[in-house]
Amino acid sequence: MQSGGDYSNGFHGEVEKQLPGLSSFGRAKRRSRGVAHDPRGGLTNGVRVSDQLGEQKPLETQKSPPPCTDFDVAYFHSYAHVGIHEEMIKDRARTETYKEAIMQHQSFIQGKVVVDVGCGTGILSIFCAQAGAKRVYAVDASDIAVQANEVVKANGLSDKVIVLHGRVEDVEIDEEVDVIISEWMGYMLLYESMLGSVITARDRWLKPGGLILPSHATLYMAPVSHPDRYSHSIDFWRNVYGIDMSAMMQLAKQCAFEEPSVESISGENVLTWPEVVKHIDCQTVKIQELDSVTARYKFKSMMRAPMHGFGFWFDVEFSEPASSPAKTTSATSVDGGSSSMSPSREGNQKKRSNPSDALVLSTSPEAPPTHWQQTIVYFYDPIDVEQDQVIEGSVTLSQSKENRRFMNIHLEYSSAGRSFVKESVMR
Known part of the structure; x- marks a missing residue:
């Protein structure tokens, strides 16, 4: 960054x-947001997930999300580059701590619905599926979502991990969720302002008493x-x-x-x-x-x-x-x-x-x-x-x-x- x-x-x-x-001397490390795919293995872009699953009732109508600016588009585009994701995944302290946190909170995740905000390559979503999640919505606005969907299919998890391609402010998930997970932190913690999308996901979908990681x-x-x-x-x-x-x-x-x-x-x-x-x-x-x-x-x-x-x-x-x-x-x-x-x-x-x-x-x-x-x-x-x-x-x-x-x-x-x-x- x-x-x-x-x-x-x-x-x-x-x-x-x-x-x-x-x-x-800063190095580029920009964060993507929002993405999801359909349970039949296809990438979903801006549709109502409940229309596919046929089991959830709509949530309250939300106020209009903030517009997606040219700066946002450039930001999302920067996360389509594999090098950024390679750098993050190779950060063992980061990735292994997230995996440990998921397994440590397995009782909150097993059989439950999870949203991964800014899923990138989908690795955290897959960790959650391996921990027994009933369903994981992997949301990302970057085109890396296309690769995330392929990774999910390659691991035989298309029935559990739904990759949604879009901003978390725009995609529709018509059911409440039990867990939100996100690696949202930028340099100096707040750089990139990705925490706002986690807050949006929380306010739109998280059940009372639900878990947020971190x-x-x-x-x-x-x-x-x-x-x-x-x-x-x-x-x-x-x-x-x-x-x-x-x-x-x-x-x-x-x-x-x-x-x-x-x-x-x-x-x-x-x-x-x-x-x-x-x-x-x-x-x-x-x-x-x-x-x-x-x-x-x-x-x-x-x-x-x-x-x-x-x-x-x-x-x-x-x-x-x-x-x-x-x-x-x-x-x-x-x-x-x-x-x-x-x-x-x-x-x-x-x-x-x-x-x-x-x-x-x-x-x-x-x-x-x-x-x-x-x-x-x-x-x-x-x-x-x-x-x-x-x-x-x-x-x-x-x-x-x-x-x-x-x-x-x-x-x-x-x-x-x-x-x-x-x-x-x-x-």
Whole structure:
């Protein structure tokens, strides 16, 4: 996925406009939505499934879905490329955790109806069918749905997995469902705005008390120091084969740090305990909440080091609804604990009744690596911080008016009497 955009970095409260930027080191990872096929093995596009199954009564009439824009079409088209799906499936932490979550919640899935939102190649739908699902609606708006349908047929599951080709906002499923599963997370959790389609599926079809996997998500941030990255991109120009090319440094900063960067860092790069930017309960979150997310933070540096920017990562948690009469006791976390690397500050803790009961997929710097890596918003110039120095401010993440799948990032931060602002667009 590429991130980027126009943003500014000011000092002492002033906002300094920057030059238009070039793309960063981000890799394309875009998400498809909505698809289904008919139970006789054919791909279904925009039909009422109940007309084929002949056993469900229509649900309440829904209000008109949002229009499919040219940006949406381009987004769906990007997911027709097999390379994106190969990258995601080869992410063992991701794929094996989803498979484990399905088997762990088999009692909720066996004999039940499931919707897979943004099914891609259909692998999660097949996992659900293998877990005993009565019927799985595999919904995807990308043309990868054609291949998903062939994969389903090749595995002899056409009687259980119905591939629907279309947006989840547009396809019709005229029965309530027991389970929604989706791998909706983008870089920095909210990039691509796919969670909105999961919410739409929930509001259209999920039975009261139904299961959503994952059930919760938490986005974290923390100040980071990354001198090797800065040296590689910027200090290199000070002396190039004995030639002073420092005149290139300002342009190099623009090109390297104008856009958020998707890359891997380690726990050693993190200067403080992280704080929570947003905790999401997939059972209750509203689409309107995702239009703009603002959080205030106050960090205290654990060491003396140059601060090069802020890092962002996330957890997702797989747990049954709070109203469930029985809790699973065999769950394990893929990283042995919370991605926050330590207990979060009081008031920012994830809302778990018992953390040991939750299966967690983490993209923390200290967790097993995933294709999401971490997202770093770099400053153009580092800030030297001392041990115990306070860094405080606010972050706002909002859907871009240009394209709702883009994300605006507005950072305000101050330390040692100096104030800064940085704005960027993750494209």
